[in-house]
Amino acid sequence: MIIEPRTRGFICLTSHPTGCQQNVIDQIEHIKSKRAINGAKKVLVIGASTGFGLASRITSAFGSDAATIGVFFEKPPSAGRPASPGWYNSAFFEEEAHKAGLYAKSINGDAFSKEIKRQTLDLIKADLGQVDLVIYSLASPVRTHPETGVKYKSVLKPIGSSYKNKTVDFHTGVVSDISIEPAVGDDVDNTIAVMGGEDWKMWMDALQEEGLLANGSKTVAYSYIGPALTEPVYRKGTIGRAKDHLEATAFEIGDSLKAIGGEAYVSVNKALVTQASSAIPVIPLYISLLYKVMKEKGIHEGCIEQIQRLFQDRLYSDSTPTDDQGRIRIDDWEMRDDVQAQVAELWEKATTETLPSIGDLEGYKKDFFNLFGFMVPGVDYDKDVNEMVEIAGLQ
Numbered sequence: 526m527i528i529e530p531r532t533r534g535f536i537c538l539t540s541h542p543t544g545c546q547q548n549v550i551d552q553i554e555h556i557k558s559k560r561a562i563n564g565a566k567k568v569l570v571i572g573a574s575t576g577f578g579l580a581s582r583i584t585s586a587f588g589s590d591a592a593t594i595g596v597f598f599e600k601p602p603s604a605g606r607p608a609s610p611g612w613y614n615s616a617f618f619e620e621e622a623h624k625a626g627l628y629a630k631s632i633n634g635d636a637f638s639k640e641i642k643r644q645t646l647d648l649i650k651a652d653l654g655q656v657d658l659v660i661y662s663l664a665s666p667v668r669t670h671p672e673t674g675v676k677y678k679s680v681l682k683p684i685g686s687s688y689k690n691k692t693v694d695f696h697t698g699v700v701s702d703i704s705i706e707p708a709v710g711d712d713v714d715n716t717i718a719v720m721g722g723e724d725w726k727m728w729m730d731a732l733q734e735e736g737l738l739a740n741g742s743k744t745v746a747y748s749y750i751g752p753a754l755t756e757p758v759y760r761k762g763t764i765g766r767a768k769d770h771l772e773a774t775a776f777e778i779g780d781s782l783k784a785i786g787g788e789a790y791v792s793v794n795k796a797l798v799t800q801a802s803s804a805i806p807v808i809p810l811y812i813s814l815l816y817k818v819m820k821e822k823g824i825h826e827g828c829i830e831q832i833q834r835l836f837q838d839r840l841y842s843d844s845t846p847t848d849d850q851g852r853i854r855i856d857d858w859e860m861r862d863d864v865q866a867q868v869a870e871l872w873e874k875a876t877t878e879t880l881p882s883i884g885d886l887e888g889y890k891k892d893f894f895n896l897f898g899f900m901v902p903g904v905d906y907d908k909d910v911n912e913m914v915e916i917a918g919l920q
């Protein structure tokens with residue numbers, strides 16, 4: 526079987542196992558090329574299969590020789606159909622970790638549910654005793670509440686008034702005007718229920734109540750701020766309200782963790798192409814301009830570079846510097862004045878005609894296809910992947 530990308534809107538319906546394997550190997554190589562991090566030894570990553578969560582798992586395992594348990598929601602292969610990319614990423618991560626003599630097990634299912642929390646707690650109890658770092662990196666459009674059974678859907682809308690700006694269809698390169706209608710009804714509360722901090726707190730309470738957090742444990746969840754340009758649809762929109770809630774939850778969790786000398790943080794990360802961010806209107810245009818500017822300045826980073834720097838220079842350095850709201854900032858290079866001034870200038874000029882030269886649309890596209898294992902350098906896409914597709918590496 527030869528697998529080709531099949532896209533529908535901002536999702537890709539197929540994925541390439543060898544490409545996903547190569548992505549994982551490349552991320553591992555990046556971590557091995559840096560010095561060891563004096564980090565955690567037993568790590569739980571919730572949302573471990575793609576994006577920042579996968580990078581956190583790889584950084585822990587190959588930067589600090591940590592045992593890792595990864596929780597995620599991915600689709601296994603079926604009847605000749607490839608699995609979702611996060612499935613392959615996790616299978617090949619486990620393979621590489623085991624080769625390196627590292628403990629690595631994964632739990633595939635709904636992290637919001639009581640069942641998956643129970644399974645995870647039991648696995649920690651049986652195999653690791655305790656963990657000393659919990660990374661919370663879920664990005665989901667829906668959440669079924671474990672107590673009430675209510676299914677919440679998050680939305681990406683401005684609050685108060687409609688928002689008009691430009692966006693790009695990164696497949697065609699066409700820049701067009703869009704208008705997004707403001708949140709109505711329970712949109713804000715629903716988005717907070719899905720992407721706010723309630724579930725993170727539930728995880729941390731359960732872990733702490735059952736004595737599964739070692740003394741001095743840390744936990745980190747990921748947030749985003751971004752420029753004034755995207756504020757109406759991001760930081761001051763429905764998703765921003767959920768991030769406000771997540772950030773406030775860090776203080777609540779931090780208070781509970783004081784009993785064991787632990788700490789809870791939110792880290793504000795850089796805008797990057799992931800499955801989660803490609804679904805947000807306007808962001809792809811912003812990212813394609815941002816990439817251009819940051820690459821020219823030699824300060825571009827992907828998920829693995831971001832998380833490596835987060836662990837080495839912030840989380841496990843002598844002190845953990847935070848902003849005036851207690852947040853770790855690893856979006857510092859994205860938010861630099863010179864970077865933002867240049868992006869704002871390019872934003873004004875961005876049209877279908879100018880974008881190929883003033884923006885990094887190619888870089889955006891490449892990163893998008895890379896998420897699914899396509900366009901990865903060094904992969905022979907003409908090679909039959911029958912055996913790879915049904916890899917049984919994950920239990």
Ligand code: NAI
Nearest residue numbers: 572574575576577597598635636664665747749796797799
């Ligand atoms: P992603 O889409 O790459 O990863 C999401 C992860 O959550 C995957 O491992 C997926 O399997 C898992 N997941 C989703 N629903 C689940 C469920 N019900 N049960 C178990 N696992 C589930 O997303 P990304 O971008 O890495 O996002 C992670 C966090 O980082 C989010 O909080 C996001 O807001 C934040 N962030 C993202 C930025 C970006 O530009 N991509 C920038 C700054 C922060």
Ligand code: NA
Nearest residue numbers: 576577578662
């Ligand atoms: Na993630």
